[in-house]
Amino acid sequence: MLQIALREFDGLLRKVFPKIFSSSLVQHEMVGNYSHLLTVPGSEPDLEPYMLLAHIDVVPADEADGWDAPPFSAQELNGFIYGRGTIDNKQSVMGILQALEYLLEQGYTPRRSFYIGLGHDEEVNGLHGAANIVKLLKSRGVKLQYVLDEGLAVLDGVISGLDGPAALIGISEKGQATVKLSVSSAPGHSSMPPRESSIGILASAVKRVLERKPDTNAFVRTTTAVTMFNSGVKINVIPSYAVAFVNFRIHSAQTLQEVLELVKSTVSDERVKVELVNGFDPLPVSSYDENTFGYQIIKKTVQSMFPQLTVAPGICVGNTDSRHYKDITQDIYRFAPSWFKPGDPQRFHGVNERISIQNYEEIVLFYFQLIQNNDIRKLPPPHSSQHEL
Structure with missing residues (x-):
């Protein structure tokens, strides 16, 4: 089903952007069967190229969850386009x-070469x-002057x-770690419970880990979330084994190893028993x-x-x-200059994901x-003065 949807979307792109796919200037390649790589050569090849990224895949959505419009309809309601992917990340795609289609229609040839990469599996690690x-x-x-991808936005x-x-430009992104905590002990009958069971021991350990988590926002520190806690097979049997999985999003000021040692x-x-399931360090901080x-x-x-906006780096x-x-x-x-007002971040991977028609036009103009x-x-x-750009 996913492969069919990706093939259909490929057909849609070719239909909607005929100049891009017929231009003698633009080189188009399919990568990994479903991803797109576009190369747009510049007239001055000594200028180091840059790259624009976006991804075409989305997370699942179910109309039964309470959407105001079917999640794959792109229906317009009250000045908004509703649909899964409208803010993650079809607006950038x-x-x-x-923007490139408009430029090609005007006969534009860049001085600086650039690439466009549209991945098809970002939601499952790319x-x-x-x-x-x-x-x-x-x-x-190929060496790139810089890369621009999704990430932060205009927060209002x-x-x-x-x-x-404020427009926050992400100069780094958090690392990640999934840690498995497990306890093994002798099983028993619930009529004769020991002083400490595997569940109790593990629950105490998880509680200590969570107590280190401050209750303020995720932009300034490593965050902790218990995502799975499993134990027990029968209501009257004290289990011999309990396991929990804890997910950490690691701030740039810390490393994966430091987080593991802290746990x-x-x-x-x-x-x-503490085991690393998978993880990676935060990305290097880019210059700003x-x-x-x-x-x-x-x-x-x-x-x-947007002359009224504060522009600042962020994580x-x-x-x-x-x-x-x-x-x-x-x-x-x-x-990307997507505008997020109170309540909008919950639409990300959630119900009623949407973008205003005006904001989509602004995004096109931004890339243009x-x-x-x-x-x-x-x-x-x-x-x-800014007009020199």
């Missing part, structure tokens, strides 16, 4: 391609889409203490000073569209396809301007 696109680019010796009233809306010292019980080409191009594009709390690109670029940024702004050879001196 279609925004990037629509191991067949993004990873294979990177493998192909590495085989060709979402972060307490922040006056007015072990916090549990501090030899009866509890006044002389950093990619960050400043993104920032100035946002400021030219992306989720994981994106861009983490696969760290070997071919030093600077990875995670941002960004592509052209990348054509300068180098940044203007700091504090000079």
